[in-house]
Amino acid sequence: xxxxxxxxxxxxxxxxxxxxxxxxxxxxxxxxxxxxxxxxxxxxxxxxxxxxxxxxxxxxxxxxxxxxxxxxxxxxxxxxxxxxxxxxxxxxxxxxxxxxxxxxxxxxxxxxxxxxxxxxxxxxxxxxxxxxxxxxxxxxxxxxxxxxxxxxxxxxxxxxxxxxxxxxxxxxxxxxxxxxxxxxxxxxxxxxxxxxxxxxxxxxxxxxxxxxxxxxxxxxxxxxxxxxxxxxxxxxxxxxxxxxxxxxxxxxx
Amino acid sequence: xxxxxxxxxxxxxxxxxxxxxxxxxxxxxxxxxxxxxxxxxxxxxxxxxxxxxxxxxxxxxxxxxxxxxxxxxxxxxxxxxxxxxxxxxxxxxxxxxxxxxxxxxxxxxxxxxxxxxxxxxxxxxxxxxxxxxxxxxxxxxxxxxxxxxxxxxxxxxxxxxxxxxxxxxxxxxxxxxxxxxxxxxxxxxxxxxxxxxxxxxxxxxxxxxxxxxxxxxxxxxxxxxxxxxxxxxxxxxxxxxxxxxxxxxxxxxxxxxxxxxxxxxxxxxxxxxxxxxxxxxxxxxxxxxxxxxxxxxxxxxxxxxxxxxxxxxxxxxxxxxxxxxxxxxxxxxxxxxxxxxxxxxxxxxxxxxxxxxxxxxxxxxxxxxxxxxxxxxxxxxxxxxxxxxxxxxxxxxxxxxxxxxxxxxxxxxxxxxxxxxxxxxxxxxxxxxxxxxxxxxxxxxxxxxxxxxxxxxxxxxxxxxxxxxxxxxxxxxxxxxxxxxxxxxxxxxxxxxxxxxxxxxxxxxxxxxxxxxxxxxxxxxxxxxxxxxxxxxxxxxxxxxxxxxxxxxxxxxxxxxxxxxxxxxxxx
Numbered sequence: 173x174x175x176x177x178x179x180x181x182x183x184x185x186x187x188x189x190x191x192x193x194x195x196x197x198x199x200x201x202x203x204x205x206x207x208x209x210x211x212x213x214x215x216x217x218x219x220x221x222x223x224x225x226x227x228x229x230x231x232x233x234x235x236x237x238x239x240x241x242x243x244x245x246x247x248x249x250x251x252x253x254x255x256x257x258x259x260x261x262x263x264x265x266x267x268x269x270x271x272x273x274x275x276x277x278x279x280x281x282x283x284x285x286x287x288x289x290x291x292x293x294x295x296x297x298x299x300x301x302x303x304x305x306x307x308x309x310x311x312x313x314x315x316x317x318x319x320x321x322x323x324x325x326x327x328x329x330x331x332x333x334x335x336x337x338x339x340x341x342x343x344x345x346x347x348x349x350x351x352x353x354x355x356x357x358x359x360x361x362x363x364x365x366x367x368x369x370x371x372x373x374x375x376x377x378x379x380x381x382x383x384x385x386x387x388x389x390x391x392x393x394x395x396x397x398x399x400x401x402x403x404x405x406x407x408x409x410x411x412x413x414x415x416x417x418x419x420x421x422x423x424x425x
Numbered sequence: 426x427x428x429x430x431x432x433x434x435x436x437x438x439x440x441x442x443x444x445x446x447x448x449x450x451x452x453x454x455x456x457x458x459x460x461x462x463x464x465x466x467x468x469x470x471x472x473x474x475x476x477x478x479x480x481x482x483x484x485x486x487x488x489x490x491x492x493x494x495x496x497x498x499x500x501x502x503x504x505x506x507x508x509x510x511x512x513x514x515x516x517x518x519x520x521x522x523x524x525x526x527x528x529x530x531x532x533x534x535x536x537x538x539x540x541x542x543x544x545x546x547x548x549x550x551x552x553x554x555x556x557x558x559x560x561x562x563x564x565x566x567x568x569x570x571x572x573x574x575x576x577x578x579x580x581x582x583x584x585x586x587x588x589x590x591x592x593x594x595x596x597x598x599x600x601x602x603x604x605x606x607x608x609x610x611x612x613x614x615x616x617x618x619x620x621x622x623x624x625x626x627x628x629x630x631x632x633x634x635x636x637x638x639x640x641x642x643x644x645x646x647x648x649x650x651x652x653x654x655x656x657x658x659x660x661x662x663x664x665x666x667x668x669x670x671x672x673x674x675x676x677x678x679x680x681x682x683x684x685x686x687x688x689x690x691x692x693x694x695x696x697x698x699x700x701x702x703x704x705x706x707x708x709x710x711x712x713x714x715x716x717x718x719x720x721x722x723x724x725x726x727x728x729x730x731x732x733x734x735x736x737x738x739x740x741x742x743x744x745x746x747x748x749x750x751x752x753x754x755x756x757x758x759x760x761x762x763x764x765x766x767x768x769x770x771x772x773x774x775x776x777x778x779x780x781x782x783x784x785x786x787x788x789x790x791x792x793x794x795x796x797x798x799x800x801x802x803x804x805x806x807x808x809x810x811x812x813x814x815x816x817x818x819x820x821x822x823x824x825x826x827x828x829x830x831x832x833x834x835x836x837x838x839x840x841x842x843x844x845x846x847x848x849x850x851x852x853x854x855x856x857x858x859x860x861x862x863x864x865x866x867x868x869x870x871x872x873x874x875x876x877x878x879x880x881x882x883x884x885x886x887x888x889x890x891x892x893x894x895x896x897x898x899x900x901x902x903x904x905x906x907x908x909x910x911x912x913x914x915x916x917x918x919x920x921x922x923x924x925x926x927x928x929x930x931x932x933x934x935x936x937x938x939x940x941x942x943x944x945x946x947x948x949x950x951x952x953x954x955x956x957x958x959x960x961x962x963x964x965x966x967x968x969x970x971x972x973x974x975x976x977x978x979x980x981x982x983x984x985x986x987x988x989x990x991x992x993x994x995x996x997x
Contacts, residue, residue: 401648402776
């Protein structure tokens with residue numbers, strides 16, 4: 173039941189932001205309060221020079237380098253993410269999508285430092301309904317959680333987490349998820365929840381953050397990414413599939 | 426010593442919907458207004474890269490920085506309140522436009538029943554229907570008195586909608602027609618009609634067509650891009666203060682906005698305010714802004730907090746039930762909904778708009794008989810399509826693991842095969858639900874945080890279970906292959922997101938004994954202080970609050986003008 177949109181399918185050029193604005197009548201009279209119209213229409217377009225017939229050499233993904241994790245930590249997280257969102261007949265898993273790089277990059281910035289969270293004391297243990305009350309920052313929680321995953325794997329299987337067979341890795345993750353692993357500094361299940369949530373963020377956030385490589389995460393869900401309008405889609409009975417667009421396309425398209 | 430500036434007619438604290446409306450109405454009449462906004466300036470051009478779920482929806486780009494200020498929460502007075510360290514249950518706005526920038530645009534009018542809730546409940550069911558601790562009271566205004574102000578707000582914002590057959594009488598139709606109807610909304614409509622219920626298109630502040638409002642502001646139509654709530658609108662199609670009332674006030678030349686200016690105290694001598702003290706957060710300098718009239722137009726929490734910090738008005742005491750500042754805090758009951766899985770059909774789930782939906786009020790307010798029910802009021806029941814973004818939307822049937830191969834397969838299968846019908850339940854005030862100052866935790870300036878004492882009650886559990894059943898029946902009728910009814914309401918938990926509809930704390934009413942402000946939102950205890958916002962609500966209805974809050978803002982502006990003209994005294 174999947175049909176392609178007539179104006180924006182895989183074979184056509186995506187609707188450029190500028191043409192979209194021209195065609196949709198968004199440039200309106202009166203007191204213009206929308207910034208879209210003015211600022212964007214004035215921007216000149218400089219097409220990139222192309223050599224006819226030349227096949228572009230594959231470029232390295234410069235984003236895939238570590239900002240926070242040690243290589244050892246990265247191996248644990250990369251393996252864990254892949255078990256949370258594994259490659260299967262539907263398509264790529266977290267590893268191929270770069271979710272662990274995404275998490276690494278996030279921990280290196282504001283999110284990892286809890287910069288916009290209230291981190292003042294005093295610290296008391298609260299009720300579950302009062303939310304996280306620890307003094308540790310997310311990057312510290314990851315440090316501890318990763319170490320504990322290796323410790324638990326070592327004590328039960330005499331191997332590091334990433335050396336285990338996939339089924340054994342699942343057992344370790346389950347032990348964390350259910351708090352069967354007893355930790356003193358952090359809650360194993362809370363760490364697992366954070367790991368699961370950030371894996372999904374790495375799979376489905378805009379590729380500018382280092383995950384969702386080639387927008388392949390979005391393709392799994394038939395999610396079209398950043399589109400200017402769905403006015404032509406909204407009333408359609410059939411599912412409308414379209415090639416996804418990223419924020420990079422938005423800025424440079 | 427704080428630097429003292431020349432006196433102005435009016436100073437407003439917070440430039441969101443309330444502040445923007447007050448500023449536009451007063452400056453049009455020639456008053457000089459200064460708007461103090463703690464956050465940064467905002468404009469539509471800021472949203473060039475707004476289709477970014479991670480940045481806006483999960484990292485809260487537009488929200489208040491909790492490292493500087495948050496709230497504390499406890500379920501009851503015997504529990505130690507602790508800070509909300511990260512976002513969860515609700516999201517606090519900041520910056521020009523405030524929470525009016527990141528709303529979805531659902532613009533309802535509360536029901537006639539809401540404004541006279543105590544009288545009407547007693548009239549129909551007797552005194553005994555109201556539990557001893559439930560502190561519902563009439564609002565000191567009727568729907569009919571407020572109707573012209575609802576109309577004014579809707580015309581300013583360009584609300585797109587159609588008549589709700591079960592609501593209060595309207596003097597005029599909505600200024601713009603309803604939004605487009607998605608196939609699943611037609612399914613909801615047909616199912617509801619089969620049950621003899623009364624569906625109507627959700628009144629939306631996302632414009633269905635280009636619109637020029639009575640102030641001469643033109644805005645473009647919504648593009649159904651699917652990025653409304655938690656996001657700013659790159660088209661200006663979603664009504665927000667920055668693209669409606671604020672430019673109108675600025676055009677008069679009589680409105681000065683000072684961003685990065687956090688008001689710390691209302692200054693007062695006896696029971697009259699003399700101005701406000703604020704900190705320029707870029708320099709740390711303390712500045713006094715004298716004014717004839719002070720208008721609090723920040724969110725529920727800061728309206729209440731600023732009064733308590735300034736020792737203005739009588740603080741509420743839950744033990745005696747006396748005092749008014751901090752009284753009748755209420756929230757919203759969101760857990761009474763249902764999910765339907767459709768094996769044979771895929772929907773364009775990625776598309777939508779914040780206020781695109783269809784709704785019915787057959788189980789809202791007192792539109793149905795509560796004689797044999799163990800709760801009062803009810804919920805609006807709706808099916809909305811806000812555009813389901815991929816990180817936060819992973820629908821799987823109950824019993825599916827939350828990770829791994831089976832999770833992945835199910836979440837991919839059902840992403841476009843799942844519809845939900847939700848109930849937005851009213852929240853009644855109770856004597857032991859209130860706001861006060863936290864004794865322990867402080868903001869970045871060393872001032873106490875506001876403390877919430879709140880939990881769900883039996884009333885809420887009964888309501889959620891009842892409305893969830895109705896939602897389930899609808900989905901069944903809509904042809905879902907499998908329906909899951911989610912009507913079990915646990916204790917109030919601040920961790921999962923539920924609703925940013927916090928209300929009360931500075932409530933309106935007919936008497937200074939039971940309310941903080943009169944029906945022009947003028948403080949009983951300080952005649953030149955007006956307090957605008959959902960803080961004025963005596964309880965929260967089964968609707969989003971902004972429409973009613975907007976109407977009250979226009980009413981308040983009229984009150985301020987009356988007060989200014991008469992030169993003093995209560996305007997009622």
